[in-house]
Amino acid sequence: MVLARVSKLHKSYALGRTKVSVLRGVNLEVREGEMLAVTGASGCGKSTLLHILGALDKPDQGTVSLAGEDLFAASTWRRDTIRNRDVGFVFQFYHLLPEFNVLENVLMPRMVGTSTWGWMSARREAKAKAAEILELVGLQDRLKHRPNELSGGERQRVAIARAIVNEPRFLLADEPTGNLDAKMGKGIMECLHGLNEKGQTIVIVTHDQQIAALADRQVRLVDGKIES
Amino acid sequence: MYKLILTVRYLFSKWIAVFSVLSVWLCVAMVLIVFSVMDGFLDNIKQHSRGLLSDIIIDNDTLQGFPYYEEFGEFLKDRMPGEIAVVSPVIYSYGILREPVTNFTKPVRIVAIDFDSYRAVNDFSDSLYYNRYYPGTTSLTQTQVPVAGIDGYDRPILPPSHELAYQQYLKDRDESNETSEDFSEPGFRSPHGIGWFKQRFNTPRMDGEPLPGIIMGTDVIYSKDKEGFYRRFLERGCEIILTVLPLTHRGTIAENPIPVAMRNVDDSRTKVYEIDKICVYVDFKLFQRFLSMGSLERVDGTFTPPRASQLLVRLTDDQGYKAAQPRIEELWVEFRESLLDRLTLSDAELIEGVSVETWETRQQDFIQAVEKEKVLVTILFAIISLVAIVLIGVVFYMIVIQKTRDIGIIKSLGATSAGVATIFLMYGAVIGVIGGVLGVLTGSFVVANINELQALLARLNPNLQVWSPEVYTFDRIPSAVKPGVMVSVFCMAVATSIFGAIVPAMKAAWVWPVETLRYE
């Protein structure tokens, strides 16, 4: 079953007067439960594609449908809900909130998706859930640490925990190992693999061939198109 | 939920929040102080204008006054039964005051009043200093000097009439629990004065030749030094010569100036410097005669009608003066018509010039000038507040820029644009509330103690003496903050802070998440 379908996606950036076309008609299908790796040269538009997949950016042309729903035809409000519920995003540069500790960072998607009154009753359960997920990524004894007190690999695992705390259907990871040494990168990949084995659909962007080889399927982005 | 948590977290983790609070605080305090002083000044003027005049003022603005005032008073009472509380005639003239012992002289404005009705028509009696402590002892008719003595136990004691009045005052004061006194008690009961009395007199008594009483404006009697303290000039009970200039009804000088020996009986403290520095109050009937405004025999054996400068009317309904004025004006016209065949030419001229005004229109020029000043100052400070708004806006802009990446993160987690904007609006509101509360507290404190602060400043450097009674009419800076002003200034502060936060918050909130995530 196809979870996400990208068709004829175009995206370009205006750099001064010239227009840089980054994506030029990308077509892609992501099947439910698979782990898909997107590779390509640096600057070829992998991150751009992933952002659009996660509704963090808008395309110039083309459509993205997630479980049959067109992401960019939906209302802003609906898109916010999709970001919160259906998509988990792991950024290349972690992007944790520096004022909050590990547990609070992981709880953030929960809080964002819950009303103030709802939070009163959901808090206990949410905390237990967050702690459980942090244990899954091996950070059970770092709950009260601030992000700047963690190593890069630990930060990335917090980011993964945050991405999956709402149990999204679709996990997007943008070079999750890009800033880490080989050993830590391996740990992260094991972590993602474990999730995938439990049925999590994952799209991972990487330029590392070894990492890509770990995925179920690989596609390559060349000249703004998916090379088959 | 996250909104609240983020707001609180940002507030406690950024020094910049302290600066925003500080700027709101100072602005609120400043606006509150300036507005309260201006507003208090205006209120003072209004209140005093009415308290010193009356609801309705009828006069022709000349020194010779106008005739048939008494008849008109009766006419009014007759035609508006139950609506007229008191009618009181007044004569204004000018004279020279001389104190025969020191030869101290001063030009004064003579206000000849019918003491009883004048006290009923306005708040004059509240301004009387001695009458406050010895109620009922002040009189404009023949009086002597009360001289204190000592009783059998060496305690100071006044003549019976004054002693009784004083006991009455003490009793009333205790009953009304009134503690705040504008002025200290008269000196001759204080222990300081006793030694002097003890040597000379054993029994209290009324001393000296009976003379008509004169009440003097407090700044006629005393002159104030720079600090605002009174220096004593004229003792209570001392003799005064008041020289007056009688005028005919055509305004020519009727006879030679008349010196009148009088006794200083009281001290009027209206707190309006312009009045206190020049006015003396004397008996109406007596001075009507001295000023040759009374009834005089003509060559043909008939009598001229007596004249007064002004007729003050107090209504039974305090609020009804605006509505009553046109009716009284009509009645005046009707009354004037009924007189026509009796009037001599010069009387007719005097009558013709008479107008009927309310205390408000009478003081209009002045009140309007101050009102304009208030608007002007408020506008000036609104502009200054605009600077504050810009400042707060800039501070928030900096915060938002610092937090741009965070905004992108939160949005990528599914926060709505409105939710993100709310964080910064709440941030602004909290700063506005804290700064506003602090500002209102400081401002109120300063306003409540503004006279003391001013005295303190003046002691440090005399050039800092900004309030001068000569310029600003009142001897003290008005020092009351109205709750309404407090509330509105506070609300303005909160609104301003939220407004200052709106623009950057909107800017950050309504973009796609990646656009803000690019800030590294």
Ligand SMILES: Nc1ncnc2c1ncn2[C@@H]1O[C@H](COP(=O)(O)OP(=O)(O)OP(=O)(O)O)[C@@H](O)[C@H]1O
């Ligand atoms: N906001 C932007 N404005 C202008 N150009 C942009 C913008 N975002 C991306 N680009 C350009 O688009 C191209 C693709 O960027 P993208 O980040 O998607 O590359 P990438 O494949 O993820 O590269 P890397 O492997 O280095 O992460 C780059 O050439 C980049 O300069």
Ligand SMILES: [Mg+2]
């Ligand atoms: Mg990239």
